[in-house]
Amino acid sequence: MKARKLREGIYWVGGIDWNLRNFHGYMTQRGSTYNAYLIIDEKITLIDNVKSYLYDEMIARISDIIDPSKIDILIQNHVEMDHSGGLPRLMKLLPNTKLYTNAQAIKGLKAHYKEDWNFVEVKSGDTINIGKRDLTFLTTPMVHWPDNMFTYCPQETILFSNDGFGQHIASSERLDTEFPLNIILEEAKKYYANIVLPYSKQVQNVLNAASGLEISMICPSHGIIWTEHVPKIVAAYKDWAYYVSDSKTALVIYDTMWKSTEKMAMMIMEAFENVGMHPRLCNLQETHISDIMTEIVSARYICVGSPTLNSSILPTVAAFLYYLKGLSPKDRIGLAFGSYGWGGQSIPILQNLLGDPKECGFEMLEPIKYQYIPDQAALDEMRLKLEAELKTKLENQK
Numbered sequence: 447m448k449a450r451k452l453r454e455g456i457y458w459v460g461g462i463d464w465n466l467r468n469f470h471g472y473m474t475q476r477g478s479t480y481n482a483y484l485i486i487d488e489k490i491t492l493i494d495n496v497k498s499y500l501y502d503e504m505i506a507r508i509s510d511i512i513d514p515s516k517i518d519i520l521i522q523n524h525v526e527m528d529h530s531g532g533l534p535r536l537m538k539l540l541p542n543t544k545l546y547t548n549a550q551a552i553k554g555l556k557a558h559y560k561e562d563w564n565f566v567e568v569k570s571g572d573t574i575n576i577g578k579r580d581l582t583f584l585t586t587p588m589v590h591w592p593d594n595m596f597t598y599c600p601q602e603t604i605l606f607s608n609d610g611f612g613q614h615i616a617s618s619e620r621l622d623t624e625f626p627l628n629i630i631l632e633e634a635k636k637y638y639a640n641i642v643l644p645y646s647k648q649v650q651n652v653l654n655a656a657s658g659l660e661i662s663m664i665c666p667s668h669g670i671i672w673t674e675h676v677p678k679i680v681a682a683y684k685d686w687a688y689y690v691s692d693s694k695t696a697l698v699i700y701d702t703m704w705k706s707t708e709k710m711a712m713m714i715m716e717a718f719e720n721v722g723m724h725p726r727l728c729n730l731q732e733t734h735i736s737d738i739m740t741e742i743v744s745a746r747y748i749c750v751g752s753p754t755l756n757s758s759i760l761p762t763v764a765a766f767l768y769y770l771k772g773l774s775p776k777d778r779i780g781l782a783f784g785s786y787g788w789g790g791q792s793i794p795i796l797q798n799l800l801g802d803p804k805e806c807g808f809e810m811l812e813p814i815k816y817q818y819i820p821d822q823a824a825l826d827e828m829r830l831k832l833e834a835e836l837k838t839k840l841e842n843q844k
């Protein structure tokens with residue numbers, strides 16, 4: 447196992463989780479990495495750690511550069527176990543080594559590992575000197591845990607951003623100049639959608655706080671390291687944090703029992719196309735909710751359809767809507783639709799879950815429902831009504 451040199455004296459020494467496909471419900475089709483960084487200075491410093499089962503891999507990479515027992519300083523930017531799982535074994539090797547982190551992280555690490563390591567509490571703005579370099583800490587609470595923080599090295603203009611700007615990508619390539627940029631940005635967007643989105647207000651604060659920093663490299667704790675494309679990922683984070691969406695993009699998300707709701711979904715697709723917008727169809731039987739969330743980060747219209755089943759909505763649709771509510775996208779326009787047999791309860795339930803301020807809180811279009819099987823004449827009638835409503839929206843946007 448080799449370390450990867452990033453700058454003179456600065457190395458990536460993380461672990462690669464090639465086979466990871468599910469990160470607590472988020473489909474990680476490209477695997478992931480847990481990035482740890484070794485700085486060789488007067489005080490040898492390790493920033494962050496890896497999942498427990500990749501500890502030996504991290505130690506092998508560190509050993510490629512130095513004897514791991516020579517590490518003088520540990521910095522822990524986050525408690526979550528994908529970045530701290532290797533700590534209990536490392537602390538056995540380095541029992542008295544100072545572990546710099548913030549108060550929330552000290553509390554969290556003690557609660558996780560029941561150990562009273564040699565913690566040194568740091569506050570936002572504190573700086574330590576490790577020789578030729580300084581390291582400054584910037585707490586980033588709730589991006590996405592209370593304990594998250596960034597570490598910044600002014601001499602190198604490197605930001606060690608932990609989960610911020612990360613992506614679940616397992617790769618042999620480390621830098622954004624070595625891997626297809628469109629994939630890195632797409633995976634960063636998926637990561638934001640599924641992990642960071644509920645904390646967008648806090649991301650806004652962090653972006654403001656970090657705006658004065660000169661940054662030539664962002665070293666996240668997952669995936670590819672940002673070098674040449676730092677401005678691109680920072681600009682993307684600004685858009686995502688401020689809920690910027692594409693006013694012409696719509697998602698038509700549905701499940702269906704006897705294909706009537708699917709017919710309505712296709713009709714809605716046609717209505718959006720006919721007014722010059724760009725709809726995408728997502729059948730919840732075929733598309734994972736974490737992939738749909740990636741699209742939701744930039745789509746303005748969120749249309750959700752379910753037939754009525756047992757006086758309610760289909761379980762796939764319910765699961766999606768509860769996931770959506772938890773991730774809290776804002777400033778979106780919703781549409782509830784579906785076919786029904788007799789009760790028709792799915793429509794008010796969808797309308798409530800999408801539109802109620804205590805739920806998703808979207809502005810809502812008129813709901814569309816149809817009893818039993820819509821024929822072409824009925825579909826055309828519904829489509830023309832929706833097209834008229836969409837045209838009005840487009841006019842009002844001008």
Ligand code: FEO
Binds near residue numbers: 524527590591609
């Ligand atoms: Fe990658 Fe919040 O852990």
